[in-house]
Amino acid sequence: FGVIIRTVAEGHEVAELDRDMQSMVENWETLYTNLRKGQPRDKLLGELGRTSSMLRDMLNESFDSIVVDTPGRFEEMKEYVQKIAPDKLGLVKLHNNKAKVFEHLGIEKQLKTLFGKTVSVPGGGYLVIEHTEALHVVDVNSGSKSNQENDQEATALMINLLAAKEVARQLRLRDMGGIIVVDFIDMRAAESRKKVEDAVYNIMKQDKAKFTILPITKFGLMQITRQRVRPAETIITGEVCPTCGGTGKISASIQVTDEIDNSIDDLLVNQNQNGLTLYVHPFLHAYYTKGLVSKQMKWYLKYYKWVKVMKDTALGLTDFRIEDEHGEQIELHSAAGAMARAQDREVVEITAD
Secondary structure, three states: OOOOOOHHHOOOOHHHHHHHHHHHHHHHHHHHHHHHHOOOOOOOOOOOOHHHHHHHHHOOOOOOOEEEOOHHHHHHHHHHHHHHOHHHHHHEEEOOOOOOHHHHOOHHHHHHHHOOOEEEOOOOOEEEEEEOOOOEEEEEEOOOOOOOOOOHHHHHHHHHHHHHHHHHHHHHHHOOOEEEEEEOOOOOOHHHHHHHHHHHHHHHOOOOOOEEEOOOOOOOEEEEEEOOOOOOOOOOOOOOOOOOOOOOOOOOHHHHHHHHHHHHHHHHHHOOOOOOEEEEOHHHHHHHHOOOOOHHHHHHHHHOOOOEEEEOOOOOOOOEEEEOOOOOEOOOOOHHHHHHHHHHHHHHHHHHO
16 A cells, blocks of 8 residues: 655654554554454444544643543543553643533633633733634733833734744634634734744644645734634533624614613503503613612603503513503503604693694
8 A cells, every 4th residue: 555645744754654654553553453354334444532633633742641530431542552652651630620621621611701701811912703604803902011102013024923832722712614814913023924924824734624825915904814623612612692693783872761761651641551660671670660760760750651660580681561550561652652652742741722
């Protein structure tokens, strides 16, 4: 048989490549043996487990230890490492501490921050990572670093070079695919931009995914296209806000109070309702009920009808509902319609006067 050496083998020792080839030959021999004595529906060769495949892809000289928390997985790891890198067998350790392995090693905390919006960069800077339907955006910020005119260029270059390493790391960790736009801190010198471009390219050469990097524009933007290595996985670290629906914005409080006022006016005057109960968020409840002459009291003085205001913690800040005297929820007209009817009544009253 022949051997095909792929470009990913670049930079690896010959001995390491030889071990990899010997491992594949052993797998082939095992497959051939199982094939000869196998029965229908027997499993001849299986794909590597998730842990073993991660070791195959990531194991390198920078590893200090490989900690496993179950005896069965520990033996599996030892057997696999013995096969692919016998010199690193001593790195495989069984976790015997009472605390969970993620908690003991501080990994749980790192996982919680890994997929967050903000990522710290050595040197005081930080990245802000946003995801949209069309692309991913990475904004590089200098943090508290000096912005004096003399060292602005040097500071920008230093932070950008440190950020370049973290950007490449985040692309791999999050397996971000498609179009990625990196907004580096502005650099005036073309030489500085070239250094950052080279740094990003040299770091991303270690990435197994196919990628393309375009030069930094005069606005400090770098465009990267990257192909996913793994199937897309939804990593949920938060939930959609029930109040804003994930948009990040809610109606201004003045709009909500105007809508409530118009609805109350419409129900009490136009529909001649009585015994109304208004349910609102606790924040709005305080707005309507606090004070010597509260908003609730002003309604009574205006309409000579009492409106009960109740807290409902299940409601969002901009949500409300109104029930009639029988406890049935009233289907409200639109705020625009209620406002229009109120304005029409005011015009009639002014004309009548």
